[in-house]
Amino acid sequence: IVLDMSAWNLIQEWNPHTGQVRCEPGVTLEQLWQKVEPDGWWPPVVSGTMKTTLGGCLSANIHGKNNFQMGPIGEHVLEFTAILPTGAEITCSPKLNADLFYGMISGxxxxxxxxxxxxQMKRIYSGLLTVDAFPVKNLHSHLFALQENAPKYDYIVGWLDTTANGSSLGRGQIHGAKYLHEGEDKNSAETFKLKNQTLPSTIFGVFPKSILHIFMKPFVNNLGVWGVNTAKYIASLRKHSFKESHGAFHFLLDYVPNWEHSFGDGGLIQYQSFLPKETAEFVWTQILKLSHKNKLPAYLGVTKRHRPDKFLLSHAVDGFSLALDFKVTDKNRKKMYAMLQxxxxxxxxxxxxxxxxxxSETTAETAKIFYGEETVEKFRKLKKRCDPHGLLESDLYRRIFNS
Ligand SMILES: Cc1cc2nc3c(=O)[nH]c(=O)nc-3n(C[C@H](O)[C@H](O)[C@H](O)COP(=O)(O)OP(=O)(O)OC[C@H]3O[C@@H](n4cnc5c(N)ncnc54)[C@H](O)[C@@H]3O)c2cc1C
Known part of the structure; x- marks a missing residue:
């Protein structure tokens, strides 16, 4: 039996004066921001896609490009209700049933x-963000720029040229974005309108975006990606600033429908590692070099700045993350798996x-090392208490916690 919660998707209460919203778990981030944004609020944490549900977001405890400032979504949950496999109906907040609050969010x-x-939503005073874009010439300056600039911005994110090597290894472009202050946007009534948040459905006013992934496909190979990355880096050398809608800044990928199809039948694996700021440069230098040596370069690299949080199965560190997208084919699958290990x-x-x-490559042994045995044991104990007969299982759970 698979539980599908997506139809449980009502926004039950919205208070535009306090910014508090109560939702069923199948409400998507798309529904949520489209409800609150016209009233001058924005979800404090969003992922790179708006198609996710709140239930899914809490379970993974998602982070955004502002993780270094705002923490994961769990830090903005005032309260949730839940049904346990024992049949118990519970209410949790940071003060009420706190162990389950911090365990179920991320659980x-x-x-x-x-x-x-x-x-709790975040107050905003414009439908626009101010975005600064500037290049970074190698991994050292990339991480230095993320760390030094993060305090100046509300959001920061880096694009990393996964194909560059030698003294340019880890080069890329940083985007830092800030909310506008009250009164700064003289046209806020207009910029808040939903029609100004969503991007057009055609490119150059002609081609429907739904076919864009077909045009991308010929470039999604080692040579094509090298060409695209090199061109993108050259284009990024021009330092510039611009205004962008919240929708466009956060959810660019959603505006290329089926982008993942451009990777072909084998699809892609995203490999995201979170490293303390002291070791990130060393580790990612090794990883990028190994990917080149194996002739299995990643096709997209994205960096973010993070801070730790109090949730039980936390993925965050005081440092950075690098997400790498690898193309998988029948031919490279075995070699790819060995490389990721x-x-x-x-x-x-x-x-x-x-x-x-x-x-998806992480083993139970690896998880035990990075969570620590004590955390894994604590999670197992909570599992026994909430679900003594093991009603809820997933492949991930069986692989990591049930072995
Ligand atoms: C293009 C793309 C970009 C992304 N960008 C980011 C990003 O920037 N930051 C980030 O942190 N993540 C990101 N993600 C990951 C994504 O946010 C998570 O995988 C999220 O959990 C997906 O939510 P979902 O609604 O699709 O849930 P599903 O994939 O359906 O489920 C995810 C988990 O949630 C559980 N779950 C779902 N509903 C409930 C419920 N009602 N009660 C209890 N458990 C429930 C499921 O059991 C499962 O374990 C991205 C994913 C994609 C595809």
């Missing part, structure tokens, strides 16, 4: 089912962590 859906979520060893040996919403 990968294995302790119980969220039935409602109350969140090698990466895992380097990451955990240097205090790193993984994020189960992304990584």
């Amino acid at each position: 990968l859906g294995m302790l119980g089912i969220f039935t409602s979520v109350t969140l 090698e990466f895992d060893k380097i990451v955990v040996a240097n205090g790193g962590r993984f994020y189960f919403a992304k990584n």
